Structures are given as C-alpha cells and as structure tokens.
Amino acid sequence: MRDVLNSMHLFLLIVIVGSVFSVISTIFYIVNSYRSVRYRQPLNDNLYGPGDITIIVPVYKENPDFFDKVLSAVQSQGANVIVVGDGCTYPYSDIAARHSFMFLATPQRGGKRKALSLAMHYVQTQFVMFVDSDTILPPNAVKDLLSSFTDDVGGVGANLRIIEDGRVLSYASEFVERSREVILKAMNHNGHVMILDGGAAIYRTEIVKPFILSGEFYDYKVLGRKSVAGDDRQLTSHVIRSGYKAIKNYNVNVSTPSQKTLSSYYRQQVRWARNGWYYFFKDLFGGTAKKAGAFYTFELIYVYLLPIFFLGLSLTEVYFFLFTHHDSYYRFAFSHDFLYFLTTLFTLGFLRFTRFATTLVNGVSLLVFGAAIRNNMARNRLKTFAYGSVGLIIMFIATLHGLVTFWKQGSWLTR
Secondary structure, rough: OHHHHHHHHHHHHHHHHHHHHHHHHHHHHHHHHHHHHHOOOOOOOOOOOOOHHHEEEOOOOOOOOHHHHHHOOOOOHOOEEEEEOOOOOOOOHHHHHHHOOEEEEEOOOOOHHHHHHHOOOOOOOOEEEOHHHHHHHOHHHHHHHHOOOOOOOOEEEEEEEEEOOOOOOHHHHHHHHHHHHHHHHHHOOEEOOOOEEEEEEEHHHHHHHHHHHHHHHHHOEEOOOOOOOOOHHHHHHHHOOOOOOOEEEEEEEEOOOOOOOOOHHHHHHHHHHHHHHHHHHHHHHHHHHHHOOHHHHHHHHHHHHHHHHHHHHHHHHHHHHHOOHHHHHHHHOOOOHHHHHHHHHHHHHHHHHHHHHHHHHHHHHHHHHHHHHHOOOOOHHHHHHHHHHHHEEEEEEEHHHHHOOOOOOOHHHHO
C-alpha cells in the first residue's frame, strides 16, 4: 500500500512540476517569438562619424589571408585602427602596415584581455570598437552601429552570422546563433542584452577605458584562478552596472567562420558555458540583473535553468513509467470501495489530461519559436534547420558540462 501511495504522490509531483515548467516555457517561447518577429531597429539621427571612434583588432595565429580580408573590411569603415599582436608579430605587422594601421605587440602571449589593455592606452576618441581577427564587417558597419548611440546607451553590438561553407558545423552553428537572436531581439526592447558579442561591438570610451586598464579586467580571475575567457560578457555587465543600456543593432550583420572540427566546437561551447554559468550567478546576485530589470532577470534565469529542469523532469518521468506499475493504482483503489475507485480514476485521468494538455501547448509554443528562428534566417533554411539539432544537442551537453566544471574557466592555452 505504501509503495502505491508513494507512486501516486510521485505522479502528482511530476504533473505539478511539469505543468508549471510547461506554462513558464510557453510564456518564454511566445513572448520571445512575438517580440523578435515584431522587432524593428530604431532609426536615430547619426550624431557621430568615423573620426569619433578607434577600432582595435587583436590577433593571434589567424590565417593571414583571412586576416587580410578582415582588415580590408575594417579599412573601408574610415576609422582609426590599432592592430595588436598577442605575443606575435610576423606576418600580422606586415599586413597591418599594408593597410597603414598602427601595430602593437605584447611581449608574450597574454590573451585578448592583455592585448585590449595595451591598445586602450592609445585610444583618445569618444568611442572604441573591438573587432575579432576572424570577423568581417559589412560596409558602413561603424556608421550604422554609431547611429544606435543615444545619451543612455553605453554599448552597441552587431549581429553575428556564421559563414555557411557546406559543412554540418557551419549550419549547426548558424542555427544556434539564430536561436540566440530571437532571445536577444526580445531583450533589446528593454534596452539590455546579456552579451554584446566580442566579434564586433562599440563602447563609450569613458565607460570602458578605466575598467579595461584595471587589474579587474586584464588580470581577470575566477574563484582565484586566472582566466582569459568571457571578456565580452564582463564588458556588457560593466556597461549595465554603470547605468547605461547595452543593446544590439540588427541592421549590422558581421560574418565569422564556424569551428573546423566537432571537438573544437564542443570545447568552445564548454568554455562559453563555464563563463556563462559564472556570470549567471554574478549577474543575479551582483546587481547587474537588478539594474537591467525584471525581463532581463526572467530571461537570464530561464535560459540557464532550462537544461537543469528539462533533464531532471525527463529522468523523473522515465523512472516513473519504467519502474512503477500503473495498474496498481486501480487495484488499490478498487480494494477500498467503489466511490474511492471512481475518485482515484477521475483524479488520475485528470492529471494525465493536464500533463498532456500542458505538453501539447508547450509543443505548439515551440513551433512558434521555431517560426521566429526561421524568420531570422537569410538563406539555406532547410539545411540550417536540419543540422540545427546537432548544434542544440552539443550546446545542451556543453551547458551541463560547463555547470559542473564552471570553476575551470580555462586558459589561453586551450583556445
């Protein structure tokens, strides 16, 4: 009798938790999808020009030919440019010289943070832009990003697109980016996104320069261990805590290649997950989420706790349906009296219907979310969706891996 009652209680708990999770998920998917599809980039008067900005491009072991294309795209923006070799000089100094850019080099490899800190000493303009050595800017990217700056905006990021080259990983990576775009577009309405991608973002110099030149940035430590990961997430949080908005301009689409191998892609996702979990707790309890508002907090909590709830609920349901005997409920109820049996029958039926209905609604909301993702795709939609599951599965596993090892932030040796 005790086993039957325990099983019934477990089933009741599964239904309650699953229903609550489904309702929250439905709200998340519908709200984000609606905001994303309805999103229109605000048009502001452009008060600034190329003379108001310095572009910093750190580089380490980038393919020289591709890097030359990156600098050609940067040169077309018409701004002042500083190239920083991260413990390396040749051939990047020659490529920078061909484009008439200033070239600096750190004495030894110290990671992107040290490179940015070195270059910031030379920045005297009102704005500073960081561009990764594998990111290609479209024409007028700087002009368009600067147009998003109003008095209350401290940082503006570009929209990241993956160069689709026929490999499965390129389509999988593009699907993940378009999924993130739905969420970040929705957050843009409130003036704060969780991250301005390090590939291409502009900041007000007065906000970030003192911070980047401080040990808190270039000598960054997580739980006492030095780390070079997450500079973009750290800068975004700093902008929000400083009382400014951190937004993205979705009219500016920059291009970057995906990782070359499955193992390198997985390592990248684990590094991002570890850093993400660290900043999940830091943003939640360090004041950033409170400063950014309720919607930012809701998005932050759901995005990071989704894998945990999903895994826990799935494992519980598998246990229930594999290791409990469902007909025992009815035999137990019938052994008492007919009224008790009817009550049990109705209760179990109602719980099953409730679980089915909430799961169905949640499934419909997922389809709506998928439609919002499709809306963000420019081309190759079928392939991107087909291979998107690969990226999502890897990201899901990497998120859990990152949670249980989030203190292992990694070093530049593993990048």
